[in-house]
Amino acid sequence: MNAVRCEGVVQIYKAQDVEVVALRDVDLVVDEGETVALLGPSGAGKTTLLWLLAGLLRPSAGRVRVAGADLAALDQRGLDRLRATQLGVLLQNPSRNLLPYLDAGQNVAFAQRGARRDRRRARELLDRVGLAARTVAGRMSGGEQQRLAMAVALANRPRLLLADEPTSQLDAANAQAVIELIRQAAREEGTTAVVVTHDVAVSEALGRTVTIRDGRVGAEGLRGEEFVVVGREGTVQIPPEYHHLLPPGSRARIEPLEDGVAVRRAEP
Ligand SMILES: Nc1ncnc2c1ncn2[C@@H]1O[C@H](COP(=O)(O)OP(=O)(O)O)[C@@H](O)[C@H]1O
Ligand SMILES: [Mg+2]
Known part of the structure:
Protein backbone atom coordinates (compact mmCIF):
# COMPACT_ATOMS: atom_id res chain seq x y z
CA MET A 1 0.00 0.00 0.00
CA ASN A 2 1.04 3.58 -0.54
CA ALA A 3 1.62 5.76 2.50
CA VAL A 4 0.96 8.85 0.39
CA ARG A 5 -0.83 9.26 -2.91
CA CYS A 6 -1.46 12.72 -4.40
CA GLU A 7 -3.27 12.98 -7.71
CA GLY A 8 -3.54 16.26 -9.58
CA VAL A 9 -3.26 18.31 -6.43
CA VAL A 10 -3.78 22.04 -6.86
CA GLN A 11 -3.58 24.59 -4.06
CA ILE A 12 -4.63 28.17 -4.63
CA TYR A 13 -4.42 30.70 -1.84
CA LYS A 14 -6.81 33.62 -2.06
CA ALA A 15 -5.73 36.74 -0.24
CA GLN A 16 -8.08 39.71 -0.83
CA ASP A 17 -8.19 39.91 -4.63
CA VAL A 18 -4.92 38.15 -5.45
CA GLU A 19 -4.67 34.43 -6.06
CA VAL A 20 -1.45 32.54 -5.48
CA VAL A 21 -1.13 29.16 -7.16
CA ALA A 22 1.12 27.35 -4.68
CA LEU A 23 0.77 23.86 -6.18
CA ARG A 24 -0.25 22.93 -9.71
CA ASP A 25 -1.07 19.35 -10.64
CA VAL A 26 1.14 17.57 -8.17
CA ASP A 27 1.27 13.79 -8.51
CA LEU A 28 3.26 12.02 -5.83
CA VAL A 29 3.32 8.45 -4.57
CA VAL A 30 5.31 7.42 -1.50
CA ASP A 31 5.37 3.74 -0.57
CA GLU A 32 5.09 2.41 2.97
CA GLY A 33 8.47 2.58 4.68
CA GLU A 34 10.07 4.97 2.19
CA THR A 35 11.96 8.02 3.44
CA VAL A 36 11.68 11.04 1.16
CA ALA A 37 13.39 14.41 1.30
CA LEU A 38 11.27 17.20 -0.19
CA LEU A 39 13.60 19.79 -1.70
CA GLY A 40 13.18 23.03 -3.60
CA PRO A 41 13.73 26.78 -3.41
CA SER A 42 11.86 28.99 -0.97
CA GLY A 43 8.28 29.61 -2.12
CA ALA A 44 8.19 26.43 -4.24
CA GLY A 45 5.22 24.97 -2.34
CA LYS A 46 6.91 22.48 0.02
CA THR A 47 5.19 23.62 3.20
CA THR A 48 1.86 23.77 1.38
CA LEU A 49 2.26 20.16 0.28
CA LEU A 50 3.13 19.08 3.81
CA TRP A 51 0.06 20.87 5.22
CA LEU A 52 -2.12 19.10 2.66
CA LEU A 53 -0.65 15.71 3.62
CA ALA A 54 -1.22 16.49 7.29
CA GLY A 55 -4.87 17.34 6.58
CA LEU A 56 -4.35 20.88 7.89
CA LEU A 57 -5.43 22.31 4.55
CA ARG A 58 -7.93 21.05 1.97
CA PRO A 59 -6.69 21.14 -1.63
CA SER A 60 -8.41 23.42 -4.15
CA ALA A 61 -8.49 20.41 -6.51
CA GLY A 62 -7.17 16.88 -6.69
CA ARG A 63 -7.04 13.96 -4.30
CA VAL A 64 -4.86 13.28 -1.29
CA ARG A 65 -4.66 9.82 0.26
CA VAL A 66 -2.61 9.39 3.42
CA ALA A 67 -2.09 6.24 5.54
CA GLY A 68 -4.91 4.49 3.70
CA ALA A 69 -7.45 7.30 4.09
CA ASP A 70 -8.93 9.65 1.49
CA LEU A 71 -8.62 12.94 3.35
CA ALA A 72 -11.58 14.48 1.50
CA ALA A 73 -13.84 11.78 2.94
CA LEU A 74 -12.93 12.61 6.55
CA ASP A 75 -14.69 15.19 8.70
CA GLN A 76 -12.82 17.21 11.34
CA ARG A 77 -13.12 14.41 13.92
CA GLY A 78 -11.83 11.84 11.45
CA LEU A 79 -8.87 14.06 10.60
CA ASP A 80 -8.08 14.65 14.28
CA ARG A 81 -8.20 10.92 14.90
CA LEU A 82 -5.93 10.19 11.91
CA ARG A 83 -3.43 12.77 13.12
CA ALA A 84 -3.48 11.49 16.70
CA THR A 85 -3.03 7.83 15.77
CA GLN A 86 -1.25 7.55 12.40
CA LEU A 87 0.66 10.76 11.79
CA GLY A 88 3.61 12.52 13.38
CA VAL A 89 3.75 16.14 12.29
CA LEU A 90 6.50 18.68 12.80
CA LEU A 91 5.61 22.13 11.47
CA GLN A 92 8.18 24.63 10.22
CA ASN A 93 7.86 26.94 13.22
CA PRO A 94 9.05 24.74 16.14
CA SER A 95 6.96 26.43 18.85
CA ARG A 96 3.74 25.69 16.95
CA ASN A 97 4.22 21.98 17.66
CA LEU A 98 4.39 22.41 21.42
CA LEU A 99 2.26 23.37 24.39
CA PRO A 100 4.45 26.14 25.83
CA TYR A 101 3.35 25.91 29.47
CA LEU A 102 3.98 22.15 29.66
CA ASP A 103 7.41 20.60 30.19
CA ALA A 104 9.15 18.33 27.69
CA GLY A 105 7.89 15.10 29.25
CA GLN A 106 4.31 16.40 29.35
CA ASN A 107 4.50 17.48 25.71
CA VAL A 108 5.56 13.98 24.66
CA ALA A 109 2.89 12.40 26.90
CA PHE A 110 0.25 14.67 25.35
CA ALA A 111 1.28 13.48 21.88
CA GLN A 112 0.65 9.90 23.04
CA ARG A 113 -2.95 10.61 24.05
CA GLY A 114 -4.37 9.00 20.90
CA ALA A 115 -2.62 5.70 21.58
CA ARG A 116 -1.09 3.77 24.43
CA ARG A 117 0.88 5.90 26.88
CA ASP A 118 4.47 4.68 26.61
CA ARG A 119 6.74 6.22 29.23
CA ARG A 120 9.79 4.26 28.18
CA ARG A 121 9.46 5.50 24.63
CA ALA A 122 9.03 9.06 25.90
CA ARG A 123 12.18 8.83 28.03
CA GLU A 124 14.18 7.28 25.21
CA LEU A 125 13.15 9.96 22.72
CA LEU A 126 14.02 12.83 25.07
CA ASP A 127 17.30 11.13 25.84
CA ARG A 128 18.12 10.78 22.16
CA VAL A 129 17.53 14.49 21.51
CA GLY A 130 19.40 15.45 24.68
CA LEU A 131 16.59 17.15 26.62
CA ALA A 132 15.58 16.98 30.28
CA ALA A 133 11.95 15.97 30.86
CA ARG A 134 11.27 18.79 33.31
CA THR A 135 12.26 21.77 31.15
CA VAL A 136 9.25 23.90 30.23
CA ALA A 137 8.82 24.11 26.45
CA GLY A 138 8.09 27.84 26.39
CA ARG A 139 11.45 28.59 28.01
CA MET A 140 13.50 26.57 25.55
CA SER A 141 15.66 28.00 22.77
CA GLY A 142 14.48 27.55 19.17
CA GLY A 143 16.85 24.62 18.68
CA GLU A 144 15.69 22.89 21.86
CA GLN A 145 12.08 23.38 20.80
CA GLN A 146 12.89 21.87 17.43
CA ARG A 147 14.45 18.79 19.06
CA LEU A 148 11.46 18.45 21.37
CA ALA A 149 9.12 18.79 18.39
CA MET A 150 10.80 15.78 16.76
CA ALA A 151 10.39 13.74 19.97
CA VAL A 152 6.71 14.78 20.03
CA ALA A 153 6.23 13.86 16.35
CA LEU A 154 7.66 10.38 16.92
CA ALA A 155 6.06 9.79 20.34
CA ASN A 156 3.29 7.62 18.92
CA ARG A 157 5.37 5.47 16.57
CA PRO A 158 3.50 7.11 13.65
CA ARG A 159 2.96 5.31 10.37
CA LEU A 160 3.78 8.54 8.58
CA LEU A 161 6.14 11.27 9.75
CA LEU A 162 5.71 14.69 8.12
CA ALA A 163 8.46 17.12 9.08
CA ASP A 164 9.10 20.63 7.76
CA GLU A 165 12.76 21.67 7.97
CA PRO A 166 13.34 19.78 11.25
CA THR A 167 17.03 20.68 11.52
CA SER A 168 16.92 24.34 10.43
CA GLN A 169 17.93 25.59 13.89
CA LEU A 170 20.32 22.78 14.86
CA ASP A 171 24.08 22.42 14.79
CA ALA A 172 25.57 19.43 12.97
CA ALA A 173 25.66 17.15 16.04
CA ASN A 174 22.05 17.80 17.02
CA ALA A 175 20.96 17.51 13.38
CA GLN A 176 22.65 14.11 13.27
CA ALA A 177 20.68 12.98 16.34
CA VAL A 178 17.44 13.99 14.63
CA ILE A 179 18.46 12.24 11.40
CA GLU A 180 19.24 9.07 13.37
CA LEU A 181 15.78 9.18 14.97
CA ILE A 182 14.10 9.37 11.55
CA ARG A 183 16.19 6.46 10.25
CA GLN A 184 15.57 4.39 13.35
CA ALA A 185 11.80 4.95 13.11
CA ALA A 186 11.90 3.83 9.47
CA ARG A 187 14.02 0.79 10.24
CA GLU A 188 12.37 -0.40 13.43
CA GLU A 189 8.76 0.79 13.12
CA GLY A 190 8.43 0.92 9.34
CA THR A 191 7.61 4.63 9.63
CA THR A 192 7.32 6.38 6.28
CA ALA A 193 8.90 9.84 6.33
CA VAL A 194 8.38 12.92 4.17
CA VAL A 195 10.84 15.59 5.28
CA VAL A 196 11.12 19.09 3.83
CA THR A 197 14.74 20.12 4.08
CA HIS A 198 17.56 22.34 2.82
CA ASP A 199 20.06 20.33 4.86
CA VAL A 200 22.26 18.09 2.69
CA ALA A 201 22.98 15.85 5.69
CA VAL A 202 19.24 15.14 5.93
CA SER A 203 18.59 14.59 2.22
CA GLU A 204 21.61 12.30 1.89
CA ALA A 205 20.38 10.17 4.79
CA LEU A 206 16.97 9.58 3.21
CA GLY A 207 16.14 7.10 0.46
CA ARG A 208 14.76 9.40 -2.21
CA THR A 209 14.57 13.10 -3.03
CA VAL A 210 11.66 14.92 -4.62
CA THR A 211 12.32 18.46 -5.83
CA ILE A 212 9.43 20.92 -6.04
CA ARG A 213 9.86 23.99 -8.21
CA ASP A 214 7.19 26.55 -8.92
CA GLY A 215 4.45 24.32 -7.49
CA ARG A 216 5.32 21.23 -9.52
CA VAL A 217 7.32 18.08 -8.96
CA GLY A 218 10.32 18.91 -11.14
CA ALA A 219 12.84 16.21 -10.33
CA GLU A 220 13.45 13.09 -8.31
CA GLY A 221 16.66 11.59 -7.00
CA LEU A 222 17.08 7.90 -6.40
CA ARG A 223 20.27 6.10 -5.34
CA GLY A 224 22.41 9.09 -6.19
CA GLU A 225 20.97 9.67 -9.66
CA GLU A 226 18.82 12.71 -10.49
CA PHE A 227 15.87 12.47 -12.91
CA VAL A 228 13.51 15.14 -14.24
CA VAL A 229 9.85 14.22 -13.90
CA VAL A 230 7.54 14.57 -16.89
CA GLY A 231 4.37 16.25 -15.61
CA ARG A 232 0.70 15.83 -16.53
CA GLU A 233 0.73 17.94 -19.68
CA GLY A 234 4.17 16.79 -20.68
CA THR A 235 5.88 19.61 -18.79
CA VAL A 236 9.56 19.18 -18.05
CA GLN A 237 11.62 21.58 -15.94
CA ILE A 238 15.10 22.28 -17.23
CA PRO A 239 17.36 22.04 -14.14
CA PRO A 240 18.81 25.41 -13.06
CA GLU A 241 22.37 24.22 -13.73
CA TYR A 242 21.48 24.07 -17.47
CA HIS A 243 19.72 27.44 -17.63
N1 LIG B 1 -1.49 31.44 3.69
C1 LIG B 1 -1.06 31.87 2.52
N2 LIG B 1 -1.70 32.84 1.82
C2 LIG B 1 -1.28 33.27 0.62
N3 LIG B 1 -0.18 32.77 0.01
C3 LIG B 1 0.53 31.81 0.63
C4 LIG B 1 0.14 31.31 1.91
N4 LIG B 1 1.03 30.36 2.29
C5 LIG B 1 1.93 30.26 1.29
N5 LIG B 1 1.63 31.13 0.29
C6 LIG B 1 2.38 31.28 -0.98
O1 LIG B 1 2.38 30.02 -1.63
C7 LIG B 1 3.65 29.77 -2.22
C8 LIG B 1 4.25 28.50 -1.65
O2 LIG B 1 4.56 28.71 -0.28
P1 LIG B 1 5.15 27.58 0.66
O3 LIG B 1 4.32 26.35 0.51
O4 LIG B 1 5.29 28.15 2.02
O5 LIG B 1 6.59 27.32 -0.01
P2 LIG B 1 7.95 26.71 0.59
O6 LIG B 1 7.62 25.96 1.84
O7 LIG B 1 8.48 25.82 -0.51
O8 LIG B 1 8.87 27.86 0.84
C9 LIG B 1 4.47 31.01 -1.99
O9 LIG B 1 4.33 31.85 -3.12
C10 LIG B 1 3.83 31.65 -0.78
O10 LIG B 1 4.00 33.04 -0.77
MG1 LIG C 1 8.32 26.19 3.82
Whole structure:
Protein backbone atom coordinates (compact mmCIF):
# COMPACT_ATOMS: atom_id res chain seq x y z
CA MET A 1 0.00 0.00 0.00
CA ASN A 2 1.04 3.58 -0.54
CA ALA A 3 1.62 5.76 2.50
CA VAL A 4 0.96 8.85 0.39
CA ARG A 5 -0.83 9.26 -2.91
CA CYS A 6 -1.46 12.72 -4.40
CA GLU A 7 -3.27 12.98 -7.71
CA GLY A 8 -3.54 16.26 -9.58
CA VAL A 9 -3.26 18.31 -6.43
CA VAL A 10 -3.78 22.04 -6.86
CA GLN A 11 -3.58 24.59 -4.06
CA ILE A 12 -4.63 28.17 -4.63
CA TYR A 13 -4.42 30.70 -1.84
CA LYS A 14 -6.81 33.62 -2.06
CA ALA A 15 -5.73 36.74 -0.24
CA GLN A 16 -8.08 39.71 -0.83
CA ASP A 17 -8.19 39.91 -4.63
CA VAL A 18 -4.92 38.15 -5.45
CA GLU A 19 -4.67 34.43 -6.06
CA VAL A 20 -1.45 32.54 -5.48
CA VAL A 21 -1.13 29.16 -7.16
CA ALA A 22 1.12 27.35 -4.68
CA LEU A 23 0.77 23.86 -6.18
CA ARG A 24 -0.25 22.93 -9.71
CA ASP A 25 -1.07 19.35 -10.64
CA VAL A 26 1.14 17.57 -8.17
CA ASP A 27 1.27 13.79 -8.51
CA LEU A 28 3.26 12.02 -5.83
CA VAL A 29 3.32 8.45 -4.57
CA VAL A 30 5.31 7.42 -1.50
CA ASP A 31 5.37 3.74 -0.57
CA GLU A 32 5.09 2.41 2.97
CA GLY A 33 8.47 2.58 4.68
CA GLU A 34 10.07 4.97 2.19
CA THR A 35 11.96 8.02 3.44
CA VAL A 36 11.68 11.04 1.16
CA ALA A 37 13.39 14.41 1.30
CA LEU A 38 11.27 17.20 -0.19
CA LEU A 39 13.60 19.79 -1.70
CA GLY A 40 13.18 23.03 -3.60
CA PRO A 41 13.73 26.78 -3.41
CA SER A 42 11.86 28.99 -0.97
CA GLY A 43 8.28 29.61 -2.12
CA ALA A 44 8.19 26.43 -4.24
CA GLY A 45 5.22 24.97 -2.34
CA LYS A 46 6.91 22.48 0.02
CA THR A 47 5.19 23.62 3.20
CA THR A 48 1.86 23.77 1.38
CA LEU A 49 2.26 20.16 0.28
CA LEU A 50 3.13 19.08 3.81
CA TRP A 51 0.06 20.87 5.22
CA LEU A 52 -2.12 19.10 2.66
CA LEU A 53 -0.65 15.71 3.62
CA ALA A 54 -1.22 16.49 7.29
CA GLY A 55 -4.87 17.34 6.58
CA LEU A 56 -4.35 20.88 7.89
CA LEU A 57 -5.43 22.31 4.55
CA ARG A 58 -7.93 21.05 1.97
CA PRO A 59 -6.69 21.14 -1.63
CA SER A 60 -8.41 23.42 -4.15
CA ALA A 61 -8.49 20.41 -6.51
CA GLY A 62 -7.17 16.88 -6.69
CA ARG A 63 -7.04 13.96 -4.30
CA VAL A 64 -4.86 13.28 -1.29
CA ARG A 65 -4.66 9.82 0.26
CA VAL A 66 -2.61 9.39 3.42
CA ALA A 67 -2.09 6.24 5.54
CA GLY A 68 -4.91 4.49 3.70
CA ALA A 69 -7.45 7.30 4.09
CA ASP A 70 -8.93 9.65 1.49
CA LEU A 71 -8.62 12.94 3.35
CA ALA A 72 -11.58 14.48 1.50
CA ALA A 73 -13.84 11.78 2.94
CA LEU A 74 -12.93 12.61 6.55
CA ASP A 75 -14.69 15.19 8.70
CA GLN A 76 -12.82 17.21 11.34
CA ARG A 77 -13.12 14.41 13.92
CA GLY A 78 -11.83 11.84 11.45
CA LEU A 79 -8.87 14.06 10.60
CA ASP A 80 -8.08 14.65 14.28
CA ARG A 81 -8.20 10.92 14.90
CA LEU A 82 -5.93 10.19 11.91
CA ARG A 83 -3.43 12.77 13.12
CA ALA A 84 -3.48 11.49 16.70
CA THR A 85 -3.03 7.83 15.77
CA GLN A 86 -1.25 7.55 12.40
CA LEU A 87 0.66 10.76 11.79
CA GLY A 88 3.61 12.52 13.38
CA VAL A 89 3.75 16.14 12.29
CA LEU A 90 6.50 18.68 12.80
CA LEU A 91 5.61 22.13 11.47
CA GLN A 92 8.18 24.63 10.22
CA ASN A 93 7.86 26.94 13.22
CA PRO A 94 9.05 24.74 16.14
CA SER A 95 6.96 26.43 18.85
CA ARG A 96 3.74 25.69 16.95
CA ASN A 97 4.22 21.98 17.66
CA LEU A 98 4.39 22.41 21.42
CA LEU A 99 2.26 23.37 24.39
CA PRO A 100 4.45 26.14 25.83
CA TYR A 101 3.35 25.91 29.47
CA LEU A 102 3.98 22.15 29.66
CA ASP A 103 7.41 20.60 30.19
CA ALA A 104 9.15 18.33 27.69
CA GLY A 105 7.89 15.10 29.25
CA GLN A 106 4.31 16.40 29.35
CA ASN A 107 4.50 17.48 25.71
CA VAL A 108 5.56 13.98 24.66
CA ALA A 109 2.89 12.40 26.90
CA PHE A 110 0.25 14.67 25.35
CA ALA A 111 1.28 13.48 21.88
CA GLN A 112 0.65 9.90 23.04
CA ARG A 113 -2.95 10.61 24.05
CA GLY A 114 -4.37 9.00 20.90
CA ALA A 115 -2.62 5.70 21.58
CA ARG A 116 -1.09 3.77 24.43
CA ARG A 117 0.88 5.90 26.88
CA ASP A 118 4.47 4.68 26.61
CA ARG A 119 6.74 6.22 29.23
CA ARG A 120 9.79 4.26 28.18
CA ARG A 121 9.46 5.50 24.63
CA ALA A 122 9.03 9.06 25.90
CA ARG A 123 12.18 8.83 28.03
CA GLU A 124 14.18 7.28 25.21
CA LEU A 125 13.15 9.96 22.72
CA LEU A 126 14.02 12.83 25.07
CA ASP A 127 17.30 11.13 25.84
CA ARG A 128 18.12 10.78 22.16
CA VAL A 129 17.53 14.49 21.51
CA GLY A 130 19.40 15.45 24.68
CA LEU A 131 16.59 17.15 26.62
CA ALA A 132 15.58 16.98 30.28
CA ALA A 133 11.95 15.97 30.86
CA ARG A 134 11.27 18.79 33.31
CA THR A 135 12.26 21.77 31.15
CA VAL A 136 9.25 23.90 30.23
CA ALA A 137 8.82 24.11 26.45
CA GLY A 138 8.09 27.84 26.39
CA ARG A 139 11.45 28.59 28.01
CA MET A 140 13.50 26.57 25.55
CA SER A 141 15.66 28.00 22.77
CA GLY A 142 14.48 27.55 19.17
CA GLY A 143 16.85 24.62 18.68
CA GLU A 144 15.69 22.89 21.86
CA GLN A 145 12.08 23.38 20.80
CA GLN A 146 12.89 21.87 17.43
CA ARG A 147 14.45 18.79 19.06
CA LEU A 148 11.46 18.45 21.37
CA ALA A 149 9.12 18.79 18.39
CA MET A 150 10.80 15.78 16.76
CA ALA A 151 10.39 13.74 19.97
CA VAL A 152 6.71 14.78 20.03
CA ALA A 153 6.23 13.86 16.35
CA LEU A 154 7.66 10.38 16.92
CA ALA A 155 6.06 9.79 20.34
CA ASN A 156 3.29 7.62 18.92
CA ARG A 157 5.37 5.47 16.57
CA PRO A 158 3.50 7.11 13.65
CA ARG A 159 2.96 5.31 10.37
CA LEU A 160 3.78 8.54 8.58
CA LEU A 161 6.14 11.27 9.75
CA LEU A 162 5.71 14.69 8.12
CA ALA A 163 8.46 17.12 9.08
CA ASP A 164 9.10 20.63 7.76
CA GLU A 165 12.76 21.67 7.97
CA PRO A 166 13.34 19.78 11.25
CA THR A 167 17.03 20.68 11.52
CA SER A 168 16.92 24.34 10.43
CA GLN A 169 17.93 25.59 13.89
CA LEU A 170 20.32 22.78 14.86
CA ASP A 171 24.08 22.42 14.79
CA ALA A 172 25.57 19.43 12.97
CA ALA A 173 25.66 17.15 16.04
CA ASN A 174 22.05 17.80 17.02
CA ALA A 175 20.96 17.51 13.38
CA GLN A 176 22.65 14.11 13.27
CA ALA A 177 20.68 12.98 16.34
CA VAL A 178 17.44 13.99 14.63
CA ILE A 179 18.46 12.24 11.40
CA GLU A 180 19.24 9.07 13.37
CA LEU A 181 15.78 9.18 14.97
CA ILE A 182 14.10 9.37 11.55
CA ARG A 183 16.19 6.46 10.25
CA GLN A 184 15.57 4.39 13.35
CA ALA A 185 11.80 4.95 13.11
CA ALA A 186 11.90 3.83 9.47
CA ARG A 187 14.02 0.79 10.24
CA GLU A 188 12.37 -0.40 13.43
CA GLU A 189 8.76 0.79 13.12
CA GLY A 190 8.43 0.92 9.34
CA THR A 191 7.61 4.63 9.63
CA THR A 192 7.32 6.38 6.28
CA ALA A 193 8.90 9.84 6.33
CA VAL A 194 8.38 12.92 4.17
CA VAL A 195 10.84 15.59 5.28
CA VAL A 196 11.12 19.09 3.83
CA THR A 197 14.74 20.12 4.08
CA HIS A 198 17.56 22.34 2.82
CA ASP A 199 20.06 20.33 4.86
CA VAL A 200 22.26 18.09 2.69
CA ALA A 201 22.98 15.85 5.69
CA VAL A 202 19.24 15.14 5.93
CA SER A 203 18.59 14.59 2.22
CA GLU A 204 21.61 12.30 1.89
CA ALA A 205 20.38 10.17 4.79
CA LEU A 206 16.97 9.58 3.21
CA GLY A 207 16.14 7.10 0.46
CA ARG A 208 14.76 9.40 -2.21
CA THR A 209 14.57 13.10 -3.03
CA VAL A 210 11.66 14.92 -4.62
CA THR A 211 12.32 18.46 -5.83
CA ILE A 212 9.43 20.92 -6.04
CA ARG A 213 9.86 23.99 -8.21
CA ASP A 214 7.19 26.55 -8.92
CA GLY A 215 4.45 24.32 -7.49
CA ARG A 216 5.32 21.23 -9.52
CA VAL A 217 7.32 18.08 -8.96
CA GLY A 218 10.32 18.91 -11.14
CA ALA A 219 12.84 16.21 -10.33
CA GLU A 220 13.45 13.09 -8.31
CA GLY A 221 16.66 11.59 -7.00
CA LEU A 222 17.08 7.90 -6.40
CA ARG A 223 20.27 6.10 -5.34
CA GLY A 224 22.41 9.09 -6.19
CA GLU A 225 20.97 9.67 -9.66
CA GLU A 226 18.82 12.71 -10.49
CA PHE A 227 15.87 12.47 -12.91
CA VAL A 228 13.51 15.14 -14.24
CA VAL A 229 9.85 14.22 -13.90
CA VAL A 230 7.54 14.57 -16.89
CA GLY A 231 4.37 16.25 -15.61
CA ARG A 232 0.70 15.83 -16.53
CA GLU A 233 0.73 17.94 -19.68
CA GLY A 234 4.17 16.79 -20.68
CA THR A 235 5.88 19.61 -18.79
CA VAL A 236 9.56 19.18 -18.05
CA GLN A 237 11.62 21.58 -15.94
CA ILE A 238 15.10 22.28 -17.23
CA PRO A 239 17.36 22.04 -14.14
CA PRO A 240 18.81 25.41 -13.06
CA GLU A 241 22.37 24.22 -13.73
CA TYR A 242 21.48 24.07 -17.47
CA HIS A 243 19.72 27.44 -17.63
CA HIS A 244 22.81 28.97 -19.24
CA LEU A 245 22.42 26.49 -22.12
CA LEU A 246 18.66 26.89 -22.44
CA PRO A 247 17.54 30.04 -20.58
CA PRO A 248 13.95 30.33 -19.38
CA GLY A 249 11.93 32.09 -22.09
CA SER A 250 14.09 30.86 -24.96
CA ARG A 251 12.67 28.97 -27.95
CA ALA A 252 13.68 25.38 -28.42
CA ARG A 253 13.18 22.57 -30.89
CA ILE A 254 12.12 19.12 -29.76
CA GLU A 255 13.89 16.39 -31.71
CA PRO A 256 12.65 12.84 -31.37
CA LEU A 257 15.21 10.20 -30.54
CA GLU A 258 14.78 6.47 -30.20
CA ASP A 259 14.44 6.56 -26.41
CA GLY A 260 13.20 10.11 -25.74
CA VAL A 261 13.61 13.61 -27.10
CA ALA A 262 16.34 16.19 -27.30
CA VAL A 263 15.54 19.82 -26.46
CA ARG A 264 17.75 22.16 -28.51
CA ARG A 265 17.82 25.93 -28.46
CA ALA A 266 16.58 27.44 -31.72
CA GLU A 267 18.86 30.16 -33.10
CA PRO A 268 17.26 33.56 -32.48
N1 LIG B 1 -1.49 31.44 3.69
C1 LIG B 1 -1.06 31.87 2.52
N2 LIG B 1 -1.70 32.84 1.82
C2 LIG B 1 -1.28 33.27 0.62
N3 LIG B 1 -0.18 32.77 0.01
C3 LIG B 1 0.53 31.81 0.63
C4 LIG B 1 0.14 31.31 1.91
N4 LIG B 1 1.03 30.36 2.29
C5 LIG B 1 1.93 30.26 1.29
N5 LIG B 1 1.63 31.13 0.29
C6 LIG B 1 2.38 31.28 -0.98
O1 LIG B 1 2.38 30.02 -1.63
C7 LIG B 1 3.65 29.77 -2.22
C8 LIG B 1 4.25 28.50 -1.65
O2 LIG B 1 4.56 28.71 -0.28
P1 LIG B 1 5.15 27.58 0.66
O3 LIG B 1 4.32 26.35 0.51
O4 LIG B 1 5.29 28.15 2.02
O5 LIG B 1 6.59 27.32 -0.01
P2 LIG B 1 7.95 26.71 0.59
O6 LIG B 1 7.62 25.96 1.84
O7 LIG B 1 8.48 25.82 -0.51
O8 LIG B 1 8.87 27.86 0.84
C9 LIG B 1 4.47 31.01 -1.99
O9 LIG B 1 4.33 31.85 -3.12
C10 LIG B 1 3.83 31.65 -0.78
O10 LIG B 1 4.00 33.04 -0.77
MG1 LIG C 1 8.32 26.19 3.82
